[in-house]
Amino acid sequence: MNVDSKMANVAVIGAQWGDEGKGKVVDLFSDKADIVVRFGGGNNAGHTLVVDGRKTVLHLVPSGALHAHKLCIIGNGVVVDPEVLLEEIRGLKENGFLLDDSLLRVSEEAHLIMPYHKSIDLARERLRGKGKIGTTGRGIGPAYEDKVGRVGIRFVDFLEEDTFRDKLRHNIEEKNLYLKAILKEKTLQFDEIHEAYCGYREKIRKYVANTTLVLEKEIKAGKKVLFEGAQGTLLDVDHGTYPYVTSSSTVSGGVCTGAGLGPQNIHQIIGISKAYTTRVGSGPFPTELQGPEEQKLREEGEEFGATTGRPRRCGWFDAVGVRHAIRINGMTGLALTKLDILTGFKKIQICTAYRYDDQDHREFPSSLRAMERAQPVWEEMEGWNEALSAAREFTDLPIQAQRYVRRLEEILAIPMVLISVGPGREQTILLKNPFH
Ligand code: IMP
Secondary structure, eight states: OOOOSOOOOEEEEESSSSOSSHHHHHHHHHTTOSEEEEOSBOTTOOEEEEETTEEEEESSSOGGGGSTTOEEEEOTTBEEOHHHHHHHHHHHHHTTOOOSGGGEEEETTSEEOOHHHHHHHHHHHHHHGGGOOOOOSSSHHHHHHHHHTTOOOBHHHHHSHHHHHHHHHHHHHHHHHHHHHTSOOOOOOHHHHHHHHHHHHHHHGGGEEOHHHHHHHHHHTTOOEEEEOOSOGGGOTTTSSTTSSOSSOOSTHHHHHHHTOOGGGOOEEEEEEESSEEEOSSSOOTTBOOSHHHHHHHHHTTOBOTTTOOBOEEEOEEHHHHHHHHHHHTOOEEEEEOGGGGTTOSEEEEEEEEEETTEEEOSOOSOHHHHHHOEEEEEEEEOOOSOOTTOOSGGGSOHHHHHHHHHHHHHHTSOEEEEEOSSBTTSEEEOSOTTO
């Protein structure tokens, strides 16, 4: 696959419930970008990349780190667990990546995930019992709550010892009351946390910068930027299956707030979707399968969470959800991943509408109850038995697979720009260069 070097700034956004294979697509496109930016989420994300047969999972550092000389930026919209970040940097360096520290920049306005965020996240999930959201338990929701509640600790606060100490002391007092009285949870010690975080601070200091200025300067100098989405549109806090969502803006609009630049700086918005659907955690999932078909998708697709190892729920392609994602993000093209996993199914289904209240609905409902009642309206396609992993051109695909892709383009009214037929960089069919 060969991506032209004359590319615009591109955002890569999940069109489903996360885990669409954004890591691989971002990795491919990183090759032609100068800068790769994460703009939201935290270490709830897990991007699995296979380079030269070696698997690397990144949670916070943008996937550009696996290419030489790329500037990687963790934007202000990201929530950062410093312990996890340092561990990831250590692992990357150990494998020969990120050897130049000036190639990683962390926004001074990004918020820190603190131990109380994790305690609160886990305790609330436990108390919710059956109604739990199924969070990753990484403290993401409580960290964003503190940000919006104006009590969060940003990197710029972290670097100022007095500010950090005061904020931490105040927060721990308040969180301990909540942990003890409401959540019936163990309280936390100021000294312990303060000492550990001061240790992280000295190692992280060199990466912290005003990344909005860095980006402005680089874009003015003609550098090309790739914005790396995390999670997916259907997990977006505004446009997803609320409350079964994550706590950040996962959509293209989140690029502007989470990286600190205007929308005119984003030229292409590429959606990433699997050729089927998966979801990890709780919440409605109309096309979910049960039984041997689900098992086949999970096993062949190795559908286990990159962050938590949880088995993912699997189902057929949901065109209602993906159409919603295309509209909300203004997607200009779609990359279809894991088409190879559909090999061996006699029939393949596409959900073209939801049926509830005795009517077919083509639009994604905002109501959780409607989503829970929605029954898929199926369109059936012929399957194929040939393995796809060696295909490099569209015409290498069996005719049934070609028809499936073309039908998805029609139903979704969007061009496919890329098809992935395996985890390796080379297992890719480029249909249209998104960068022209
Ligand atoms: P949180 O982001 O840990 O608060 O989890 C909220 C919901 O988003 C849960 O259903 C998680 O399973 C889901 N989620 C968060 N991050 C990811 C991801 O990167 N891939 C897939 N699901 C995710």
